[in-house]
Amino acid sequence: MKAVLIDKFGGPEVLRIGEAERPTPGKGQVLVAVAATSVNRPDIVQREGKYPPPKGESEVLGLEVAGTIQALGAGVDRWSVGDRVMGLVGGGGYAEYAVAYADHLMRIPESMSFEEAACICEAYITAYLNVFMLGGLEDGDGVLLHGGGGGVNTAAIQLCRTLRPDAKVLVTASPGKLERIESLGTDQVIDYRSQDFAAEVQRFTDGRGVEVILDHIGAAYLASNMKSLAVGGRLVIIGVTSGIKAELNLALMMVKRQQIIGSVLRSRPVPEKAAIVAEFSRQVLPLLVERKVVPLIHKVYGLDDAPQAHRELEASAHFGKIVLSLA
Ligand SMILES: NC(=O)c1ccc[n+]([C@@H]2O[C@H](COP(=O)([O-])OP(=O)(O)OC[C@H]3O[C@@H](n4cnc5c(N)ncnc54)[C@H](OP(=O)(O)O)[C@@H]3O)[C@@H](O)[C@H]2O)c1
Structure with missing residues (x-):
């Protein structure tokens, strides 16, 4: 699969598109075909080598995904293949496929595009x-x-x-x-x-x-x-x-x-993150469904343009979210 890879830590120029192995969902996880992800400030820090992924998580950048469920791991019965979902991942969002815990996902409201959905989870x-x-x-x-x-x-x-x-x-x-x-x-x-x-x-x-x-x-x-x-x-x-x-x-x-x-989000234990996502789903998701809250998208880049997207975020030239689209 296509992914943004890093051979050595450094500036935005170290990001390159390459081939990575498609991940396999484990127990309680699903495989998501990523339609969009977004750039978060911690991605910059990880690219510089100062924010390693938690143990067992993908080395690929990207803390959230929006896409379609492609396969289910063992024990997952709350989702079906083809469901449109958005969710937190411990890493791996800058790629065509990512694994996510089933309980760290939410259904994307029909009123919301993949690009918008990619702005929700981390921020x-x-x-x-x-x-x-x-x-x-x-x-x-x-x-x-x-x-x-x-x-x-x-x-x-x-x-x-x-x-x-x-x-x-x-x-x-x-x-x-x-x-x-x-x-x-x-x-x-x-x-x-x-x-x-x-x-x-x-x-x-x-x-x-x-x-x-x-x-x-x-x-x-x-x-x-x-x-x-x-x-x-x-x-x-x-x-x-x-x-x-x-x-x-x-x-x-x-x-x-x-x-x-x-407070950190990424390295919290899986059940804690699931409880936070559940509470967010109860309190905030309805506002997104009704479009009472709509994410502010600064710009949408292709995955190949990840270096430029990083430059823009690092310069704080953005207002709201910078999205990477795989569409
Ligand atoms: N702990 C967690 O769970 C968690 C999760 C996600 C993000 N974060 C952290 O939260 C922060 C924001 O993340 P983000 O993705 O929203 O990044 P972001 O989009 O780059 O936002 C950071 C904002 O801070 C402003 N800023 C820079 N220096 C400032 C200063 N001295 N005083 C006030 N504002 C200043 C920047 O623009 P202007 O200077 O132009 O105003 C920019 O708008 C990052 O430090 C990130 O690592 C933590």
Whole structure:
């Protein structure tokens, strides 16, 4: 089968189309003929050699697939060959065929294209898991989302707006993206290059701070994130792009009863991921079926154009999701 391969770690130029062995579904898994996948920031980190796939997962990049079930592994009775599905994979999405656990898949709504479906699992499940399931965002709360033009955070904005219409949504981004982010219905946009986001959050919330912060910047933002967090607030860290070590005032955190939660999706145990997908199916899938939430596709590339797609994501020239289509 055709797949995007890497002979050595490095820049986008190391991605090449080649032939790989078609995978075989094991117990509880299915084989998906991939129609589309999407580029997620962790793919870049894996390509650079800094984010190896969990044990037993494909070395091929790609954390999600949308396609058609081609074969069933042992013990799978909830799907049939030919079903249109979208789902999380531990790796292997940038290929004509990928194996996925049956319980990590969802049926693609009839109203949704494969390209749209390829944008859902990694970004929207990450957003839902961390802002709602772990962050516990409620109506009336404030939430601060960093990097509002990216895949995870455009999804997070849409989900906050739809599931918690009375939450106050504050978003940081580079200046060129602020207007588009505002048009998604946010309450305050902050240019992280020229503004002090902690001061802006304090100003907007009259000194109260926000109940939930979704952060992927890590070390460089820790102090300002803690300043921006309300009493009892939750800071959920899903990335560490600026670094992994930072100082923390534990006394202040204790007195303000704040929580810092670290979270990953890919390397969670199979049953945990299945439970998250099931909860997402109950709470969010109906919104996708009714097209109350529609993924924002920045651009669709062919699989052969994976290097260009990576360049674009790395330059943060995108707004929303970059899709790789195999159609
Ligand atoms: N833990 C998990 O389970 C999990 C799962 C998926 C993704 N992630 C992580 O989540 C992050 C987002 O992933 P993604 O696929 O959505 O990537 P993405 O599409 O590249 O989005 C990242 C966004 O952050 C913005 N940004 C960059 N530096 C910033 C800064 N200093 N302050 C605020 N915003 C900044 C970027 O654009 P502008 O600078 O132009 O605003 C970009 O829009 C990545 O770090 C990824 O590794 C974690």
